[in-house]
């Protein structure tokens with residue numbers, strides 16, 4: 001029994017710690033910190049329905065993010081759908097083709113028609129000038145993603161939205177801990193939606209957060225995420241089950257105190273990648289705009305073309321290193337949307353690769369990744 005446990009452990013170490021490198025690794029707190037919260041759940045036997053841990057997590061997140069409301073929900077995707085519903089959006093919504101599928105699918109699921117406009121090749125966020133050109137009488141909103149935690153052109157988007165009397169939702173799934181002009185990035189727009197999925201920098205295993213500028217909309221989302229209940233036997237309107245459990249909140253409460261440390265670790269790993277890759281002029285990194293305190297949510301690099309990307313990816317995969325094509329394909333090619341011509345986004349999707357990144361990725365692992373990239377690039381014609 002004892003010896004098989006030892007074999008299992010050492011097997012894990014050799015296969016996972018030294019050879020297999022996934023794109024990211026979920027931060028798990030020391031087990032006793034999580035079980036401390038579980039103890040309380042077992043004592044009260046309240047496992048869901050806005051128990052004390054949900055309330056504590058919401059309060060701590062509002063404090064951390066410096067926002068006046070935050071609805072903790074079951075996922076970022078349900079947060080986006082609640083936001084679209086609560087703002088009463090319909091018709092056309094202008095959105096980015098360079099994001100995760102949930103940005104687009106939420107719109108379609110809520111009966112909106114996504115209108116894709118192209119992105120800025122430097123920041124990979126939606127290009128405000130192209131938003132302006134795409135607005136029609138039937139446009140109700142802009143849904144833009146702070147992709148990889150890189151802020152959108154907030155000022156321009158806000159001006160365009162107020163001049164045309166349309167709403168702004170930010171998909172802030174990657175934006176936890178990013179500050180823009182000294183203020184949390186999730187404080188901008190009519191609504192910002194965070195994801196707390198296990199692959200994100202701050203997580204609650206599954207979960208999301210909705211931050212609203214307008215308190216009436218915040219209240220509406222509060223009802224909507226709980227079936228529309230305004231009391232035990234009364235309903236204020238249509239709702240859905242978008243709430244989250246006490247066990248998920250417990251994970252959030254255990255992870256939140258480590259976020260600062262997680263960001264510092266990711267920054268160090270990112271700097272090491274920067275150094276190692278600095279003389280590879282054919283690799284381009286997206287530009288982080290001024291006034292941004294970044295969270296190092298991803299380490300994206302763009303190769304000269306898809307052929308080179310595929311060669312590099314394959315060489316890494318052969319060594320059990322698994323970067324991911326975040327985000328490929330361009331969302332305007334999804335089978336259930338109208339196709340738009342967005343050449344910059346299409347090109348970025350074909351060329352972008354997110355290298356492995358988590359706060360404890362070892363220097364020798366980063367060096368191994370970079371060595372393989374360099375060797376592969378030396379062998380291909382560019």
Ligand SMILES: *Cc1c(COP(=O)(O)O)cnc(C)c1O
Nearest residue numbers: 075076077100102173195196197
């Ligand atoms: C992860 C992610 C989502 C979805 O969040 P879930 O919590 O997994 O539902 C939405 N948009 C972007 C850009 C994401 O990366």
